[in-house]
Amino acid sequence: MKCFGFLLAVCLLIAACGPKQLEPDAAMECSNCESWNSPQEPFRIYGNTWYVGTAGLSSILIETDSGLILIDGGLTQSAALIESNIRSAGFDPLQISAILVSHAHFDHAGGVAALQRLTRATVYTSVEGAKVLKSGELQSDDPQFLYGPANTSFPAIKNVVAIADREIVSIGGVDVTAVYTPGHTPGSTSWTWESCALDSCNDVVYADSLTAVSAQGYRFVDGPAANQLIESAGTISDLDCDILLSPHPFFFGMQDKLENRNDGNPFINNVGCMIYAEVALDWLQQRLQSEGG
Ligand SMILES: [Zn+2]
Numbered sequence: 001m002k003c004f005g006f007l008l009a010v011c012l013l014i015a016a017c018g019p020k021q022l023e024p025d026a027a028m029e030c031s032n033c034e035s036w037n038s039p040q041e042p043f044r045i046y047g048n049t050w051y052v053g054t055a056g057l058s059s060i061l062i063e064t065d066s067g068l069i070l071i072d073g074g075l076t077q078s079a080a081l082i083e084s085n086i087r088s089a090g091f092d093p094l095q096i097s098a099i100l101v102s103h104a105h106f107d108h109a110g111g112v113a114a115l116q117r118l119t120r121a122t123v124y125t126s127v128e129g130a131k132v133l134k135s136g137e138l139q140s141d142d143p144q145f146l147y148g149p150a151n152t153s154f155p156a157i158k159n160v161v162a163i164a165d166r167e168i169v170s171i172g173g174v175d176v177t178a179v180y181t182p183g184h185t186p187g188s189t190s191w192t193w194e195s196c197a198l199d200s201c202n203d204v205v206y207a208d209s210l211t212a213v214s215a216q217g218y219r220f221v222d223g224p225a226a227n228q229l230i231e232s233a234g235t236i237s238d239l240d241c242d243i244l245l246s247p248h249p250f251f252f253g254m255q256d257k258l259e260n261r262n263d264g265n266p267f268i269n270n271v272g273c274m275i276y277a278e279v280a281l282d283w284l285q286q287r288l289q290s291e292g293g
Pocket residue numbers: 023103105184209
């Protein structure tokens with residue numbers, strides 16, 4: 001792992017979650033899903049931005065002057081927990097007019113169909129991601145495709161709009177920009193917006209997974225995914241980024257940060273995206289070496 005001295009502690013914190021813990025092993029019936037779906041109390045991250053996900057799968061709620069935006073919907077069985085968290089945080093889920101999706105895997109898109117039915121929101125994701133969301137089935141270019149549909153499919157989603165790279169979803173005065181970051185899936189998308197509190201504003205980045213995780217039989221070295229991950233890590237690293245969020249809360253050290261909230265707001269850390277990208281490249285390098293690349 002490449003770490004700058006003063007960043008070592010943060011690097012170690014993130015690295016503590018090795019690649020094997022990062023995505024479900026679908027072929028083993030998602031041994032992580034039960035713990036990932038444990039309840040998590042919702043909380044305000046900063047300004048207009050709230051965490052309403054489960055303990056291991058992020059869902060983010062953004063307040064606007066005219067309705068709400070939700071990012072990601074966890075597992076199929078997470079939808080009820082997310083709805084309950086939104087209400088506990090003092091919001092009406094029926095005010096959600098847009099649901100944004102990072103990547104079309106069952107652990108982040110599984111709950112979206114139910115949340116879309118509840119809210120009647122429009123669902124936005126990338127062009128490649130939209131194909132998968134509409135069918136609920138992975139396409140053959142996804143590194144996890146070989147797990148098979150029994151292990152990877154999720155409820156198909158209606159009212160999906162494909163959005164271009166750097167296109168903006170604008171709701172109630174909040175502009176959320178889609179940033180294509182393919183590699184973990186062909187359609188992986190990160191999202192960024194500005195969040196203000198009192199007289200201070202911060203750029204929030206919901207950086208999609210950059211992990212080189214696949215079903216057995218897939219080789220990153222043979223396809224475009226490795227180069228995509230390298231490029232996407234550079235994209236994330238270059239974004240204006242004061243607050244890093246991502247589809248799994250342990251990617252951004254959520255629990256540790258929650259425990260240290262008395263001392264300022266630990267979610268504000270303008271090197272978070274850079275470290276996230278470095279760690280991803282390190283994992284990719286290890287993966288390529290294991291493939292003999
Ligand atoms: Zn995934």
